[in-house]
Amino acid sequence: MKFNPAENIQDLQYFGEFGGVNPSISDSSTYTFLSAKTMFDTFEGNADGCYLYSRHSTPSNLYLGEALAAMEGTETANVTASGMGAITSVLLQLCSSGDHIVSSRTIYGGTYAFLKNFTPKFGITTSFIDITNLAIVEASITNNTKVLYCESVSNPLLEVADIKGLSALAKKYNLKLVVDNTFSPLSISPAKLGADVVCHSLTKFINGSSDTVGGVVCGTKEFINDLRNVNDGASMLLGATMDSLRAASVLKNMRTLHIRIQQHSKNAAFLADKFEADGLKTVYPGLESHSSNSLYKQMMNTEYGFGGMLTVDVGSLQKANELMELMQHRNLGYLAVSLGFYKTLFSAPGTSTSSEIPEKEQKEMGLSDGLIRFSIGLDNNIERTYKMMKKCMEDVNVL
Numbered sequence: 001m002k003f004n005p006a007e008n009i010q011d012l013q014y015f016g017e018f019g020g021v022n023p024s025i026s027d028s029s030t031y032t033f034l035s036a037k038t039m040f041d042t043f044e045g046n047a048d049g050c051y052l053y054s055r056h057s058t059p060s061n062l063y064l065g066e067a068l069a070a071m072e073g074t075e076t077a078n079v080t081a082s083g084m085g086a087i088t089s090v091l092l093q094l095c096s097s098g099d100h101i102v103s104s105r106t107i108y109g110g111t112y113a114f115l116k117n118f119t120p121k122f123g124i125t126t127s128f129i130d131i132t133n134l135a136i137v138e139a140s141i142t143n144n145t146k147v148l149y150c151e152s153v154s155n156p157l158l159e160v161a162d163i164k165g166l167s168a169l170a171k172k173y174n175l176k177l178v179v180d181n182t183f184s185p186l187s188i189s190p191a192k193l194g195a196d197v198v199c200h201s202l203t204k205f206i207n208g209s210s211d212t213v214g215g216v217v218c219g220t221k222e223f224i225n226d227l228r229n230v231n232d233g234a235s236m237l238l239g240a241t242m243d244s245l246r247a248a249s250v251l252k253n254m255r256t257l258h259i260r261i262q263q264h265s266k267n268a269a270f271l272a273d274k275f276e277a278d279g280l281k282t283v284y285p286g287l288e289s290h291s292s293n294s295l296y297k298q299m300m301n302t303e304y305g306f307g308g309m310l311t312v313d314v315g316s317l318q319k320a321n322e323l324m325e326l327m328q329h330r331n332l333g334y335l336a337v338s339l340g341f342y343k344t345l346f347s348a349p350g351t352s353t354s355s356e357i358p359e360k361e362q363k364e365m366g367l368s369d370g371l372i373r374f375s376i377g378l379d380n381n382i383e384r385t386y387k388m389m390k391k392c393m394e395d396v397n398v399l
């Protein structure tokens, strides 16, 4: 049967303690044991189904984790307090002093800063490369390389990683392929294409209401247990634990994820087509002009579309700022970082979410000043939105 992430989520059911249609929320930080022996066994990791302390795991976090594992087709998952809490614990779990990471150079600014400025303190070094060129990726692998790291659709340039090709390299050199799938939930299923570990910032599309931060690591039981190990597990020891109340609310939001993603994709595809036809420099993986359009088509779960993210280059930072302020003024969206909200969000990544990346490197990777990143909202009438956006563009003379 064909892999369908939304149906996998839908088929998972957990009832509440009293037959509630939603699972009960575990509102406790610690758990009692009937016998001292079971407490000891739980510490040793030998008492399945027993809860110990909520930094380790909670029923609510496990419910959410299982739904996310079902979505990604992995054995299990561990939810975290933020996307960075997921990514940093994965990388610190997989790498020790002296190890090396080969990473895409177009990644989330926080991840870039972590690899560039933070992990060298622990003797972990990273080569940032053009992930779309497998020959360069292979040439960057050294005897010390442990991890290949990328985003399935990159932030903010919307480059698409060839996950199957990267997975073949990872197998050849005995590396772990870690993929951040935040930009393309449901649409791309990296584990099904060979990724070993899949991370998300739940803050974005998956929760979808811009009211919390959250993250998840999806992987094998063995790896997730390693992360939670009381003696040397990065999630357990670094402590980026999600709160149970929040896990319960993210799970409820996930119930509508497939409908939201379809609407985000439909709206973004419509606008991308129009903007491109108007002569704007538009990047959207669903456009035939996108260099990875056919690769995305090979990888995607078709019914969820090419996602809600697009970029438009309006030439200069000043024009970008003028346009964004005007669009906000006319209630077309918000001048804000982040993504996956019901409302359209826009920002200029060069001076915001990717400002951690030095200007010279921004230029090298094609991140220009006038680039506006859009997370297209759930607008009911996207044609009306388009007309209003076009008017804004005309009013600031970018069209």
Ligand SMILES: *Cc1c(COP(=O)(O)O)cnc(C)c1O
Pocket: 082, 083, 084, 085, 108, 110, 111, 151, 155, 180, 182, 183, 200, 201, 202, 203, 204, 213, 214, 215
């Ligand atoms: C936002 C984001 C992150 C970080 O997630 P937080 O929840 O803010 O910690 C990581 N990767 C990508 C692609 C993101 O967009």
